[in-house]
Structures are given as structure tokens and as C-alpha cells.
Amino acid sequence: ETGVTQSPTHLIKTRGQQVTLRCSSQSGHNTVSWYQQALGQGPQFIFQYYREEENGRGNFPPRFSGLQFPNYSSELNVNALELDDSALYLCASSRIAAYEQYFGPGTRLTVT
Amino acid sequence: QKEVEQDPGPLSVPEGAIVSLNCTYSNSAFQYFMWYRQYSRKGPELLMYTYSSGNKEDGRFTAQVDKSSKYISLFIRDSQPSDSATYLCAMDSGGSNYKLTFGKGTLLTVNP
Numbered sequence: 001e002t003g004v005t006q007s008p009t010h011l012i013k014t015r016g017q018q019v020t021l022r023c024s025s026q027s028g029h030n031t032v033s034w035y036q037q038a039l040g041q042g043p044q045f046i047f048q049y050y051r052e053e054e055n056g057r058g059n060f061p062p063r064f065s066g067l068q069f070p071n072y073s074s075e076l077n078v079n080a081l082e083l084d085d086s087a088l089y090l091c092a093s094s095r096i097a098a099y100e101q102y103f104g105p106g107t108r109l110t111v112t
Numbered sequence: 113q114k115e116v117e118q119d120p121g122p123l124s125v126p127e128g129a130i131v132s133l134n135c136t137y138s139n140s141a142f143q144y145f146m147w148y149r150q151y152s153r154k155g156p157e158l159l160m161y162t163y164s165s166g167n168k169e170d171g172r173f174t175a176q177v178d179k180s181s182k183y184i185s186l187f188i189r190d191s192q193p194s195d196s197a198t199y200l201c202a203m204d205s206g207g208s209n210y211k212l213t214f215g216k217g218t219l220l221t222v223n224p
Contacts, residue, residue: 004155021159031210040120040199042214043156056211090155092212099144099163099204101153 002027004093004104008076012110013081021076021107031055031096032074034066037106039089049074065076078109086111115139118201118215127224131188135201138182142203142213145177145198147186150217159199160186181206191222 005024013019025032031050035043045058049068063079072093078085088108092101124129133147135209148156160175162168165185168175174187184203188195198217203208 006155011174028122033210033212035212040216042116042118042202042216043212044209045213048210054129058211094210096210099147099206099210100158101146101210105155108153 004102006089006091006107008049008107009105010108010110011057012112015081015083015111017081018077018079019109021078021083021089021091021109023074023076023093023104025059025072025074025091025093026102029093029095029102030072030093032068032072032092033092033101034074034076035090035092035103038059039087042089051073081109081111085109099104113138115213116201116203118217119204121214121219122219124221124223125191127190127191127205127222129222131220131222133186133188133201133218133220134201135182135184136182136204137151139203139205139213140179140182141205143206145175145176145184146202146204146212147173148165148200148202149195150216152197156200169200177217184221195220196221 033048034046037043047057088106150156154175176185200217201215202212
């Protein structure tokens with residue numbers, strides 16, 4: 001069984017730029033959630049995708065957007081990057097109606 | 113008041129000690145409770161998952177949930193240096209939006 005994978009591992013961007021992060025869900029999982037984890041904090045829920053539709057969103061502005069593809073992989077896009085967007089971005093997959101979520105290794109984004 | 117409170121530590125114990133990690137929460141709608149382990153610069157790994165009140169045991173790990181007190185615990189018996197990590201509690205209220213709310217995490221070091 002293949003686990004959750006994310007790419008890239010690390011990324012450095014400049015304030016104002018745009019970034020796309022990618023996630024492949026675990027085999028058999030059809031739901032993908034994205035979380036932002038700032039240094040020394042717990043992960044914060046950004047949004048979740050199921051059947052290629054957004055299925056809930058946390059307290060993040062519209063410049064955070066996402067996509068889910070028919071193979072259940074997903075992208076997180078962030079426009080107009082701000083310094084505070086520097087964080088570890090985590091993708092988690094699960095089966096719909098299952099509360100256990102399985103996380104990938106994360107993408108560490110640094111905004112300078 | 114944050115929805116989930118967790119003492120960030122750090123907590124340092126000798127090898128073989130019993131470790132107790134705790135979280136309190138304010139949202140009485142939470143029904144699903146999870147503990148994740150996160151090694152430095154890695155994604156969270158699901159350790160334990162419980163529904164509603166009660167105890168659940170898995171090897172050296174025991175999770176307890178007391179919904180009347182809004183208090184959850186994770187006990188680690190015979191702690192090992194490999195248990196050194198950040199432990200995150202996470203909760204979900206159920207429904208169609210499977211959003212996890214995390215504590216800040218407790219940094220645990222087990223000294224050989």
C-alpha cells in the first residue's frame with residue numbers, strides 16, 4: 001500500500017509570488033485535506049476535497065485554493081505569497097466517512 | 113479560549129518511564145479523538161484513534177477519553193528513546209466536514 005506523497009520537499013519563494021504544491025493520496029483513499037503547520041504549532045485545517053469538490057474550508061483567505069483530480073491527487077495553490085505563509089504544508093488522505101487521516105511528509109515553504 | 117489546549121512541554125523522561133500526555137478541549141461537539149506522533153521535519157503519524165469516551169490500548173500506548181471533563185490522555189509505557197518526538201492530539205466533531213482540530217503538540221524526549 002503506497003502512502004501519501006507530496007512534492008516538492010522544500011520550496012523558497014519571494015513575497016507576492018504564487019506557488020503550487022502537490023499531493024498523491026494513499027491507495028484506496030478518496031478524500032484529501034490540506035493543513036498548514038507553522039513552526040511550534042499544531043496543523044491548521046485549510047480545506048478538504050472529495051469528488052473533485054471542496055468539502056469544507058478553514059479560516060484561510062481565498063488566495064488559498066485547491067484542486068482534486070479524478071485519480072484523487074490534489075494541488076494546493078497560494079497566490080500573492082506573504083511572509084506569514086512560511087510553514088510546513090501537509091496533505092492528508094482518508095476514505096470519506098472515515099475520521100482517521102493519514103499525512104504525507106509535507107512541503108516546507110519559505111517566503112522571503 | 114482555544115478549542116484544544118495542549119501543554120507544549122518540553123517533557124524529558126528517562127528510558128523506561130511511563131509518560132502521560134494530555135489535552136483539554138472546549139467544544140462539546142467533539143466525538144472523535146486522535147493522537148499523532150511527529151518526528152522532527154516529518155509529517156504526523158497516526159498513533160491512536162478513539163470514538164467518544166473510554167479507553168483504548170495498543171501495545172505500549174493507551175488512549176483515554178473523558179468527555180464529561182473534556183479531557184483526553186495518552187499514556188506510553190516502558191518509554192524508549194525512539195519515542196522522542198512531538199505528540200499532537202487532534203479532534204473531530206463528526207458530520208460531513210472531516211476537519212481535524214489539533215493541539216499545539218508536546219515535545220517529548222526519552223533519555224537513554
